[in-house]
Amino acid sequence: MSSPSSSPVPTGQPLVETKDLTVDFTGGARPVRAVAGVDLTLGAGELVALLGESGSGKSVTLRALMRLLPERRATTGGSIRVDGRDVAALGRKELARFRGGTVAMIFQEPGLAFDPVYRVGDQIAEAVMRHEGVSRRSGRARALELFERVRIPSAATRLDNYPHEMSGGMRQRAMIALALACRPKVLLADEPTTALDATVQIQILLLLRELQREFGLAVIFVTHDIGVATEVADRIAVMYAGRIVERGDCRDVIRAPAHPYTRGLLFSRADHAFTKGTRLRTIPGSPPDLTALPPGCAFAPRCAEAMPACSAGVPEEIAASETHVARCILLRPGVQSRTDATAAA
Amino acid sequence: MSDPILDPTFDPAARDRGGPAQPLLSVTGLVKHFGGKRSWRGGEAKGAVRAVDGVDFAIAKGETLGVVGESGCGKSTTARLVMQIIKPDAGEIVFDGEAVGSRALDLEAYRREVQMVFQDSYASLNPRLTVEDTIAFGPRVHGVPRREATGRAHDLLAKVGLEPGRFAGRYPHELSGGQRQRINIARALALQPRLVILDEAVSALDKSVEAQVLNLLLDLKAELGLTYMFISHDLNVVRFMADRVMVMYLGKVAEVGPSDVILQQPSHPYTGALLASMPSTDPDNRTLEAPLFGDPPNPIDPPSGCRFHTRCRHTSAICANVPPPLAAVRPSHEVACLMAQPGSGHPLAAPLRENAA
Numbered sequence: 001m002s003s004p005s006s007s008p009v010p011t012g013q014p015l016v017e018t019k020d021l022t023v024d025f026t027g028g029a030r031p032v033r034a035v036a037g038v039d040l041t042l043g044a045g046e047l048v049a050l051l052g053e054s055g056s057g058k059s060v061t062l063r064a065l066m067r068l069l070p071e072r073r074a075t076t077g078g079s080i081r082v083d084g085r086d087v088a089a090l091g092r093k094e095l096a097r098f099r100g101g102t103v104a105m106i107f108q109e110p111g112l113a114f115d116p117v118y119r120v121g122d123q124i125a126e127a128v129m130r131h132e133g134v135s136r137r138s139g140r141a142r143a144l145e146l147f148e149r150v151r152i153p154s155a156a157t158r159l160d161n162y163p164h165e166m167s168g169g170m171r172q173r174a175m176i177a178l179a180l181a182c183r184p185k186v187l188l189a190d191e192p193t194t195a196l197d198a199t200v201q202i203q204i205l206l207l208l209r210e211l212q213r214e215f216g217l218a219v220i221f222v223t224h225d226i227g228v229a230t231e232v233a234d235r236i237a238v239m240y241a242g243r244i245v246e247r248g249d250c251r252d253v254i255r256a257p258a259h260p261y262t263r264g265l266l267f268s269r270a271d272h273a274f275t276k277g278t279r280l281r282t283i284p285g286s287p288p289d290l291t292a293l294p295p296g297c298a299f300a301p302r303c304a305e306a307m308p309a310c311s312a313g314v315p316e317e318i319a320a321s322e323t324h325v326a327r328c329i330l331l332r333p334g335v336q337s338r339t340d341a342t343a344a345a
Numbered sequence: 346m347s348d349p350i351l352d353p354t355f356d357p358a359a360r361d362r363g364g365p366a367q368p369l370l371s372v373t374g375l376v377k378h379f380g381g382k383r384s385w386r387g388g389e390a391k392g393a394v395r396a397v398d399g400v401d402f403a404i405a406k407g408e409t410l411g412v413v414g415e416s417g418c419g420k421s422t423t424a425r426l427v428m429q430i431i432k433p434d435a436g437e438i439v440f441d442g443e444a445v446g447s448r449a450l451d452l453e454a455y456r457r458e459v460q461m462v463f464q465d466s467y468a469s470l471n472p473r474l475t476v477e478d479t480i481a482f483g484p485r486v487h488g489v490p491r492r493e494a495t496g497r498a499h500d501l502l503a504k505v506g507l508e509p510g511r512f513a514g515r516y517p518h519e520l521s522g523g524q525r526q527r528i529n530i531a532r533a534l535a536l537q538p539r540l541v542i543l544d545e546a547v548s549a550l551d552k553s554v555e556a557q558v559l560n561l562l563l564d565l566k567a568e569l570g571l572t573y574m575f576i577s578h579d580l581n582v583v584r585f586m587a588d589r590v591m592v593m594y595l596g597k598v599a600e601v602g603p604s605d606v607i608l609q610q611p612s613h614p615y616t617g618a619l620l621a622s623m624p625s626t627d628p629d630n631r632t633l634e635a636p637l638f639g640d641p642p643n644p645i646d647p648p649s650g651c652r653f654h655t656r657c658r659h660t661s662a663i664c665a666n667v668p669p670p671l672a673a674v675r676p677s678h679e680v681a682c683l684m685a686q687p688g689s690g691h692p693l694a695a696p697l698r699e700n701a702a
């Protein structure tokens with residue numbers, strides 16, 4: 001694979017930048033606020049892991065970046081700039097080139113990426129031909145190269161498989177190959193390794209790190225697995241109810257989580273949590289109703305450390321360390337947690 | 346005779362035929378090859394994917410058998426064979442002492458006893474059915490009148506932690522992933538099965554919801570006397586759920602034994618590589634090299650001898666020639682590796698002692 005064409009973005013400027021991104025679904029009885037003001041920046045060669053509760057808006061955020069949301073039923077607010085361009089302003093043709101060519105996505109549901117009635121290899125070759133105007137032969141050659149790159153065994157034979165003939169893990173690798181087919185600058189990976197066994201997962205994670213290093217590929221990596229984030233992320237962002245509640249350097253967030261939600265999440269995965277015969281720790285309560293978000297911190301109703309001030313307004317981002325911020329009023333100078341005494345124990 | 350589905354006090358233990366020592370499920374010589382060309386003279390198909398290639402295992406009553414292994418090694422195919430969604434090429438499935446498909450246990454009766462929860466919570470639900478109709482569907486097909494089936498659906502909803510008043514009338518797209526997976530579990534339980542196969546049933550859930558669902562599965566197991574076959578890639582989760590673990594590699598069983606032994610001191614080199622591949626929890630100590638080198642071999646033309654020999658650190662000439670039998674290394678721990686078998690001829694195997702004390 002050769003490196004992506006040179007970027008119009010001056011060095012030092014982010015490749016992806018969203019400002020106050022909001023997404024409302026208006027198809028149902030009451031509008032659903034799936035993304036409620038997300039600021040996200042990503043530089044070339046950088047890998048951000050997006051962690052967070054199911055339904056917190058991770059996939060919707062990725063879809064907004066590629067303008068994949070149904071335009072009639074979803075309203076997008078705020079701004080999205082990718083590779084120096086305003087995504088909302090892209091025309092039809094530009095959008096087609098943008099998807100796949102600039103930004104590519106690995107979907108959470110492998111079923112979405114491939115058409116069940118065509119051979120997987122042909123679908124990849126087709127994408128290359130469409131984007132680069134090359135012959136079928138070079139399209140097939142690239143497909144083979146990509147299959148080998150993502151370690152699909154007997155790559156040449158597997159190109160002729162229909163999607164249903166592959167195991168879950170193999171289909172996932174084929175999807176990564178498809179995403180890389182047109183040499184994108186930004187890869188949006190929505191839980192790309194959940195379906196894989198540990199030996200293949202670590203290979204894919206190392207592969208992503210390699211692509212990131214060699215070609216300056218920027219990656220947003222959605223995962224539920226803190227171990228996976230630890231392996232690949234430069235930075236971590238944690239979402240809850242449509243907002244990023246904590247973000248910063250990978251080490252800082254993992255070693256010293258500042259938001260009570262992040263702490264709950266890390267606790268539920270600690271090594272000792274899986275002792276047989278015990279019960280797993282869960283975060284009590286359930287996620288908020290997105291048609292009626294509470295006025296303040298959306299996590300407050302489930303938070304052991306909540307206090308009246310939490311519902312006064314959405315907490316601002318406050319520094320938790322030099323490279324790390326969180327939206328929790330406990331970080332305000334002078335605010336004392338009720339559970340500080342027990343937390344210290 | 347009372348109908349099990351109509352009778353809320355129906356106790357699965359009362360359906361026990363063979364007694365506690367009789368495994369609930371026992372599978373021998375299971376084979377499934379996909380595709381390939383069969384010559385008109387019959388015999389082996391050429392070019393077929395040997396998805397499941399001679400698998401034996403048993404699940405005791407009330408036990409959870411964890412199943413792990415490389416992507417594509419045949420876990421889901423094994424599950425679908427046990428469920429009788431697809432037909433095996435060879436092999437026998439015995440449920441509580443009765444051969445499946447025999448006169449004593451026909452397919453319809455068997456299908457009430459075994460249920461499955463699939464990985465993809467969304468694709469496995471009909472988008473046009475409400476939650477209560479989804480759960481009531483199976484019992485209705487088995488002839489339960491609508492009223493009773495719906496009542497039962499509401500009980501099950503409450504059991505999986507979803508308030509029937511709020512959730513019964515919803516459609517799948519109005520639910521979160523975790524809620525949908527709980528619906529799938531409720532649906533699987535609607536026919537009061539004794540064996541539930543969970544194929545990556547929690548892997549799409551976030552960790553907090555996953556923890557809820559795992560706690561729920563343990564509660565339901567205790568309350569309803571269930572037996573689980575639990576397929577997962579998450580070794581932490583398997584450690585938590587399983588009593589015994591079966592490790593598969595390329596259509597065969599590599600190792601099977603008590604969960605703490607397999608996940609702490611495995612005997613098969615593949616299991617060792619699998620454990621070493623678990624992601625690091627220390628950002629300053631990331632994995633630099635994949636513990637398992639090389640590509641997974643082609644299931645159409647698997648390596649001779651031991652199927653793992655092409656990627657094994659301890660491989661020796663004999664490994665390419667002699668297929669290792671699955672043999673006990675200690676009570677209830679079986680390993681298919683020549684190193685674990687005294688006198689096998691592998692340089693690292695213990696010598697054979699004539700009269701073992």
Ligand SMILES: Nc1ncnc2c1ncn2[C@@H]1O[C@H](COP(=O)(O)OP(=O)(O)OP(=O)(O)O)[C@@H](O)[C@H]1O
Nearest residue numbers: 025032034053054055056057058059060061290522
């Ligand atoms: N087309 C849609 N119409 C209405 N609501 C939607 C639609 N798509 C998503 N949502 C809602 O938006 C919210 C965010 O969904 P999203 O898929 O981004 O969650 P997620 O963080 O990716 O969760 P998971 O970890 O379960 O994949 C959810 O509450 C979901 O129900």
Ligand SMILES: Nc1ncnc2c1ncn2[C@@H]1O[C@H](COP(=O)(O)OP(=O)(O)OP(=O)(O)O)[C@@H](O)[C@H]1O
Nearest residue numbers: 165166167168169379396416417418419420421422
């Ligand atoms: N319908 C089919 N036609 C042809 N080949 C198939 C079919 N179903 C499965 N296979 C092949 O059989 C092998 C085993 O697949 P299976 O889905 O059982 O793997 P698995 O262990 O569940 O993997 P994963 O962990 O990735 O889900 C794979 O090589 C797969 O490609």
Ligand SMILES: [Mg+2]
Nearest residue numbers: 058059108190
């Ligand atoms: Mg998602």
Ligand SMILES: [Mg+2]
Nearest residue numbers: 167168420421
């Ligand atoms: Mg599978």
